Amino acid sequence: MLDFTGKKRCWLYILTGDAKVMEAFCKVCVTGASGYIASLLINKLLAKGYTVHATLRNLKDESKVGFLKSFPQSQQKLVLFEADIYNSVDFEPAIKGCQFVFHVATPLIHEPAL
Numbered sequence: 001m002l003d004f005t006g007k008k009r010c011w012l013y014i015l016t017g018d019a020k021v022m023e024a025f026c027k028v029c030v031t032g033a034s035g036y037i038a039s040l041l042i043n044k045l046l047a048k049g050y051t052v053h054a055t056l057r058n059l060k061d062e063s064k065v066g067f068l069k070s071f072p073q074s075q076q077k078l079v080l081f082e083a084d085i086y087n088s089v090d091f092e093p094a095i096k097g098c099q100f101v102f103h104v105a106t107p108l109i110h111e112p113a114l
């Protein structure tokens, strides 16, 4: 008998085109979670049943974390990570295990290179 883990079931979607399988078993990373586009996207992905790994610069900032936690399904399906785009290794734990990444984090003004 075939024993499909969540990751394998997600890839099964890619082979069969079954959206319900994808939504239930795929993990998606969204960067810049507190932003306008990213937060709308996260809400939609959670509503469809995806597990979402979301990154923010500061997990202690309740004004940015609180509304993400208030989305339906966030208790079960939302995992928050701290990451700054000026430190690329920050993103490794968030991206690990995800089949898709939406890189939406955008600095308003780029910091000059050190």
Ligand SMILES: NC(=O)c1ccc[n+]([C@@H]2O[C@H](COP(=O)([O-])OP(=O)(O)OC[C@H]3O[C@@H](n4cnc5c(N)ncnc54)[C@H](OP(=O)(O)O)[C@@H]3O)[C@@H](O)[C@H]2O)c1
Binding pocket: 032, 033, 034, 035, 036, 037, 038, 056, 057, 058, 064, 083, 084, 085, 086, 104, 105, 106, 107, 108
């Ligand atoms: N808004 C629109 O109508 C629209 C339309 C088309 C395309 N876009 C594009 O979509 C992207 C996002 O736009 P948006 O309107 O959602 O912007 P936004 O609300 O300003 O969100 C940007 C996010 O990027 C994060 N960020 C800033 N600097 C960062 C850094 N150094 N490391 C990690 N994260 C950082 C911010 O997080 P913090 O909370 O930590 O500051 C913020 O949550 C942009 O590329 C924009 O051009 C937007």
